Amino acid sequence: MQGDANDRELEHSFLRRIGEEQKIEPKDWMPEAYRQSLLRQISQHAHSEVIGMQPEGNYLTRAPSLRRKAVLLAKVQDEAGHGLYLYSAAETLGTPRSEMIAALQSGAAKYASIFNYPAQTWGDVGAIGWLVDGAAIVNQVSLQRTSYGPYARGMVRICKEESFHQRQGYEIMLMLAQGSAAQRRMAQDSLNRFYWPALMMFGPTDSASAHSARAMQWKIKRETNDELRQKFIDQTVPQIEFLGLQHPDPEICWNAERNHYDHGEIDWDEFYAVINGNGHCNRQRLAHHIRAHRAGAWVRDAVAAHQQKLAQRTAAAT
Amino acid sequence: MSEDDLQQATLELALRLGDDALVLGQRLSEWVSNAPYLEEDIACANVALDFIGRARMYYGYAAELAADGRCEDDFAYLRSEREFHNYLILELPRGDFAFTQVRQLLVDLYNSGFLAQLCRSRDATLAAIAAKAMKETRYHLRRSREWVVRLGDGTEESKRRTQQALEELWGYTHELFEPDTLEQQLAQAGIGVDTRMLKAHWQQELEALAREAGLHLPQNDWAVRGGRTGYHTENLGHLLMELQSIHRAYPGCQW
Numbered sequence: 001m002q003g004d005a006n007d008r009e010l011e012h013s014f015l016r017r018i019g020e021e022q023k024i025e026p027k028d029w030m031p032e033a034y035r036q037s038l039l040r041q042i043s044q045h046a047h048s049e050v051i052g053m054q055p056e057g058n059y060l061t062r063a064p065s066l067r068r069k070a071v072l073l074a075k076v077q078d079e080a081g082h083g084l085y086l087y088s089a090a091e092t093l094g095t096p097r098s099e100m101i102a103a104l105q106s107g108a109a110k111y112a113s114i115f116n117y118p119a120q121t122w123g124d125v126g127a128i129g130w131l132v133d134g135a136a137i138v139n140q141v142s143l144q145r146t147s148y149g150p151y152a153r154g155m156v157r158i159c160k161e162e163s164f165h166q167r168q169g170y171e172i173m174l175m176l177a178q179g180s181a182a183q184r185r186m187a188q189d190s191l192n193r194f195y196w197p198a199l200m201m202f203g204p205t206d207s208a209s210a211h212s213a214r215a216m217q218w219k220i221k222r223e224t225n226d227e228l229r230q231k232f233i234d235q236t237v238p239q240i241e242f243l244g245l246q247h248p249d250p251e252i253c254w255n256a257e258r259n260h261y262d263h264g265e266i267d268w269d270e271f272y273a274v275i276n277g278n279g280h281c282n283r284q285r286l287a288h289h290i291r292a293h294r295a296g297a298w299v300r301d302a303v304a305a306h307q308q309k310l311a312q313r314t315a316a317a318t
Numbered sequence: 319m320s321e322d323d324l325q326q327a328t329l330e331l332a333l334r335l336g337d338d339a340l341v342l343g344q345r346l347s348e349w350v351s352n353a354p355y356l357e358e359d360i361a362c363a364n365v366a367l368d369f370i371g372r373a374r375m376y377y378g379y380a381a382e383l384a385a386d387g388r389c390e391d392d393f394a395y396l397r398s399e400r401e402f403h404n405y406l407i408l409e410l411p412r413g414d415f416a417f418t419q420v421r422q423l424l425v426d427l428y429n430s431g432f433l434a435q436l437c438r439s440r441d442a443t444l445a446a447i448a449a450k451a452m453k454e455t456r457y458h459l460r461r462s463r464e465w466v467v468r469l470g471d472g473t474e475e476s477k478r479r480t481q482q483a484l485e486e487l488w489g490y491t492h493e494l495f496e497p498d499t500l501e502q503q504l505a506q507a508g509i510g511v512d513t514r515m516l517k518a519h520w521q522q523e524l525e526a527l528a529r530e531a532g533l534h535l536p537q538n539d540w541a542v543r544g545g546r547t548g549y550h551t552e553n554l555g556h557l558l559m560e561l562q563s564i565h566r567a568y569p570g571c572q573w
Binding site for chain 1: 340344347348350351352353354355356357358359360363364366367370371373374377390391394395414415467468469471472473475476479560561563564565568570571572573
């Protein structure tokens, strides 16, 4: 009974701190469900950065100019860096990276479903930077105010780099849109294919979202899926206009009363189909990760053995 | 050599050095999302980026010397494998992680000697590029050195793979130290580097490092040559086909 009273008091104090916008830090008491919810979200975010290296990595060797190649290398390198910060943030919750990677590879942990769409053309590299990273930023800007300290601080840094990523993507699109007829067709085609999946990145509508309500209460999430999606829809309209491309949503229309754009229905069947394994790249992305990880096993073993030998030699010398 | 001949020869040298950097940068970039650690994805991308940056500087200078309207991308994307003059060792497929790190060690060690000399070139642009590249190479060499020691010392398997990589790469190192007439003339003119002078130190450093890593330098004396004359292995054609595919599919476009 004493224990229960204690837990209630701890939980009360935890909720008070959340209410006062204080950050929760790794050594603070937190409800187990809060820890699990964070771990799920941060590790999923980390996995998304890592799996997200594949579609763009696939163009590092083919980028159509040296400048583009250099910029894309810097960008993909950043994504790997984001994966590292996020794995580190998740490790502060008590789970080692190796366990998170095992969960990714077994399918127990998820990554953003957007990366199950194929990057087929160079235009897709532009669309991914512009729309996919653009949607991610809308979400991440909001997460800079998340209640867990290490995650919030990681987001501040990640947001700065992501805005460079979005600009490089938009710049690719701009060059294509101002280029030859074939390049303009490429840009329009990539926009058409990535626009709707980018909207789906914010997750199901609030009424259908499994984890939303409690995450909002704990201030892990600060804005709902639909609010964030609307922000993204609104900001994207003038960007499409500036490119001189056609908007992929024929129903897009300014609503002066709401002060937002009204938009067409999202195909949620497609969303769930891709999440459930029917995307073009679901199997390919995981298989790639597993193959690379296995191929590197002997290197990791060698590093461990070398460190052990060094420690033994140091011990023997003293 | 007349000033015109010297300028033409300097242009050719800038292209060769650009080709070296581009081809190795391309190979290294293949590791991104394929490395044994996430940290290595980052490191390989970082080193690849240094080489791509170097290629751009050399090609940019070549374009300036050529002064015929060609730009860096024309050199990178619109020449065929017979026109590329990179060393053969750089175009070999990336192999396993030991192969990649051993190649880096051999090349980083060579570059560190080469760039130290090129920093003193009386061609101010080449000297400036070399000074920048030297800073990067110091870091590259520290990294490849540490990896080869780690892998040589690690497990039976890592030692076997590392020794094997050394054997497979050895025959491609000879041409690094065999300057042709053009390179010798440029060295005499105080512009280029006489790479024959670099070999003794290179070999000495390598022997010391091999001892530390528990490896031995190959004794067998096979040698494959031809990079500087465009006589390549079959690997380069595939590398260029991939590198140039999009650029060539849309002729005359800006990206």
